[in-house]
Amino acid sequence: MTSNPTWILKRFPTGLPGPDDFSLEQRAAPTAGPGDLLVRTLWLSVDPYMRARLSPAKNYAASQKTGEMMTGGGVGEVIISESPLFRPGDIVQADDFGWQPLTTIAAKTAIRLDPASAPVQTSLGCLGMPGLSAYFSLLHTGRPKEGETVLISAASGAVGQIAGQIARIKGFDPVAIAGSDAKIEWCKGIGYRTGINHRSESDLTGAIAKACPSGVDVFMDNTAGPIHDAALLNLNTFGRIVIVGTVALADRFDQPDIGPRFLRRILVARARIEGFLLDDFEAHYAEARSQLTRWYQEGLLEAREDVAEGIEAAPHALTRMLKGENFGKQLVRV
Amino acid sequence: MTSNPTWILKRFPTGLPGPDDFSLEQRAAPTAGPGDLLVRTLWLSVDPYMRARLSPAKNYAASQKTGEMMTGGGVGEVIISESPLFRPGDIVQADDFGWQPLTTIAAKTAIRLDPASAPVQTSLGCLGMPGLSAYFSLLHTGRPKEGETVLISAASGAVGQIAGQIARIKGFDPVAIAGSDAKIEWCKGIGYRTGINHRSESDLTGAIAKACPSGVDVFMDNTAGPIHDAALLNLNTFGRIVIVGTVALADRFDQPDIGPRFLRRILVARARIEGFLLDDFEAHYAEARSQLTRWYQEGLLEAREDVAEGIEAAPHALTRMLKGENFGKQLVRV
Numbered sequence: 001m002t003s004n005p006t007w008i009l010k011r012f013p014t015g016l017p018g019p020d021d022f023s024l025e026q027r028a029a030p031t032a033g034p035g036d037l038l039v040r041t042l043w044l045s046v047d048p049y050m051r052a053r054l055s056p057a058k059n060y061a062a063s064q065k066t067g068e069m070m071t072g073g074g075v076g077e078v079i080i081s082e083s084p085l086f087r088p089g090d091i092v093q094a095d096d097f098g099w100q101p102l103t104t105i106a107a108k109t110a111i112r113l114d115p116a117s118a119p120v121q122t123s124l125g126c127l128g129m130p131g132l133s134a135y136f137s138l139l140h141t142g143r144p145k146e147g148e149t150v151l152i153s154a155a156s157g158a159v160g161q162i163a164g165q166i167a168r169i170k171g172f173d174p175v176a177i178a179g180s181d182a183k184i185e186w187c188k189g190i191g192y193r194t195g196i197n198h199r200s201e202s203d204l205t206g207a208i209a210k211a212c213p214s215g216v217d218v219f220m221d222n223t224a225g226p227i228h229d230a231a232l233l234n235l236n237t238f239g240r241i242v243i244v245g246t247v248a249l250a251d252r253f254d255q256p257d258i259g260p261r262f263l264r265r266i267l268v269a270r271a272r273i274e275g276f277l278l279d280d281f282e283a284h285y286a287e288a289r290s291q292l293t294r295w296y297q298e299g300l301l302e303a304r305e306d307v308a309e310g311i312e313a314a315p316h317a318l319t320r321m322l323k324g325e326n327f328g329k330q331l332v333r334v
Numbered sequence: 335m336t337s338n339p340t341w342i343l344k345r346f347p348t349g350l351p352g353p354d355d356f357s358l359e360q361r362a363a364p365t366a367g368p369g370d371l372l373v374r375t376l377w378l379s380v381d382p383y384m385r386a387r388l389s390p391a392k393n394y395a396a397s398q399k400t401g402e403m404m405t406g407g408g409v410g411e412v413i414i415s416e417s418p419l420f421r422p423g424d425i426v427q428a429d430d431f432g433w434q435p436l437t438t439i440a441a442k443t444a445i446r447l448d449p450a451s452a453p454v455q456t457s458l459g460c461l462g463m464p465g466l467s468a469y470f471s472l473l474h475t476g477r478p479k480e481g482e483t484v485l486i487s488a489a490s491g492a493v494g495q496i497a498g499q500i501a502r503i504k505g506f507d508p509v510a511i512a513g514s515d516a517k518i519e520w521c522k523g524i525g526y527r528t529g530i531n532h533r534s535e536s537d538l539t540g541a542i543a544k545a546c547p548s549g550v551d552v553f554m555d556n557t558a559g560p561i562h563d564a565a566l567l568n569l570n571t572f573g574r575i576v577i578v579g580t581v582a583l584a585d586r587f588d589q590p591d592i593g594p595r596f597l598r599r600i601l602v603a604r605a606r607i608e609g610f611l612l613d614d615f616e617a618h619y620a621e622a623r624s625q626l627t628r629w630y631q632e633g634l635l636e637a638r639e640d641v642a643e644g645i646e647a648a649p650h651a652l653t654r655m656l657k658g659e660n661f662g663k664q665l666v667r668v
Contacts, residue, residue, distance in 0.1 A: 060602050224597040243601045256594040263558040263591070267577040267609040268394050275601040 083107030130158035304328030417441030638662030
């Protein structure tokens with residue numbers, strides 16, 4: 001029996017997930033059944049959507065079950081293939097990797113990666129789910145016009161960093177909101193015109209007004225919470241808000257979010273607020289992925305990663321990311 | 335000097351406007367300058383947007399000034415015309431009637447009415463601003479598809495009653511929310527499939543779920559407040575909410591509206607919330623007005639009016655309407 005340390009969800013967290021919500025247990029290496037691949041895990045992806053899965057509440061994704069193995073996006077090397085689609089040695093990406101060094105995935109959910117095209121872990125970041133989310137939420141839901149101001153929260157995060165760079169490539173005017181001066185400086189380096197550190201601003205509404213002298217035309221909201229409120233107060237007539245994520249609510253996920261509502265303001269501004277979910281764009285993944293890959297290979301897309309080392313680090317990396325302490329796309333190198 | 339009792343705004347109201355906020359003063363009959371019409375007021379229109387004008391706060395409409403005459407939509411007969419466009423005896427509608435029996439309006443803002451085509455006061459209701467608001471907010475902003483459930487708040491009001499009937503004509507499935515059993519019964523009579531009396535329901539969310547077994551596809555929100563909250567919780571995936579009015583906030587107009595926010599729900603449902611303002615559709619008024627007139631003449635549009643008698647009644651009619659005590663389009667017959 002191979003030692004295969006595996007993360008189990010012990011219980012649904014209250015507020016932010018913490019170490020007591022998970023346990024690391026030794027499991028036997030799993031066996032690949034027909035149509036499965038046995039994979040050696042190289043990278044695990046840690047993403048905001050995972051908070052919503054750690055709850056019995058109804059969501060767009062099925063709940064993670066308590067007492068069972070944590071799962072999420074990952075990249076690995078095929079060891080045993082019980083499918084004609086893959087061979088041992090293939091590097092694959094899939095959304096249902098177990099949080100364990102040896103895991104099985106269904107071949108039909110796996111994508112073969114070309115390590116010569118881009119580092120394989122970019123399939124979890126700028127060329128994967130976060131990059132595609134940035135692409136579609138900005139271009140298809142937000143639909144900025146040339147020169148319009150695009151405000152992006154969690155701007156150095158996995159989605160925000162790609163959205164800001166796409167905005168620059170497309171000739172929009174991207175402005176960052178992030179949680180440290182270092183993040184803001186880095187955002188400016190990848191193409192954001194300017195940025196706001198929401199943790200050091202006492203008047204966030206005023207700071208956005210100063211950073212966006214022509215107002216905000218499109219707000220890509222990855223956070224919700226007080227950042228949303230301040231952005232909305234700066235929204236131009238016919239402005240659009242795309243709700244991509246709500247990570248600022250991660251610490252009170254199962255409580256109602258009480259605060260000022262802005263229906264009157266939405267009416268007066270004729271604003272549009274729209275929820276975004278990547279799954280709805282599946283039919284267009286291939287075209288977006290090839291566009292993102294082209295930009296990446298041309299050096300137009302920079303991708304910053306925050307790498308936690310070893311399977312042991314996975315739950316802590318999740319908590320850090322939900323607190324906004326990561327800097328770039330959060331990964332675990334297994 | 336003709337006796338011309340004129341309503342003056344004494345001060346901006348706190349909460350709902352009351353009798354102490356207005357004074358009725360004797361004024362001389364005004365004189366029509368070049369380009370003006372001296373008009374005998376026949377009807378005054380009382381509309382929810384007036385609450386927003388009775389405030390110094392920024393809005394889409396200019397504030398009503400304190401110490402000056404109240405103004406609003408009206409219908410009247412031309413007595414003296416200082417414009418080649420109109421002659422004495424013409425019946426005209428305009429948006430800037432003074433609240434007085436003899437008033438002047440700018441000829442260029444006036445529309446000549448044909449009393450043979452429809453009762454002249456319909457130009458303030460089903461064939462005027464409220465009817466046009468219903469038409470564009472439902473068909474252009476909400477954009478329901480055939481068979482979809484359309485929930486409408488303030489359903490027997492000036493906008494709601496027309497929206498419900500358009501929904502029926504177009505093959506949508508209209509459901510009413512209104513504030514009395516009598517209103518709900520009347521709504522059913524004009525084409526709503528069913529309705530909910532929000533004042534007698536202790537569980538409004540549950541009542542909407544029962545009335546809309548396939549969920550809500552489009553919610554035309556004329557009220558905001560708890561009705562909005564309950565409707566949103568019943569919104570289908572890809573559902574749309576059109577913010578047409580916020581009359582439920584009229585009694586706390588200058589205070590922030592504190593309550594549960596639903597960004598997570600909007601994300602999960604991929605819902606769209608959009609503000610509506612009629613002015614944006616001005617280029618299409620003529621086509622909509624002729625469609626509404628056709629339906630009216632064919633007997634497909636019923637228009638219920640709530641008529642207050644005499645210029646003296648105008649402020650009280652406004653307060654009643656903002657409290658939802660009116661039943662149909664609120665008018666003052668002068």
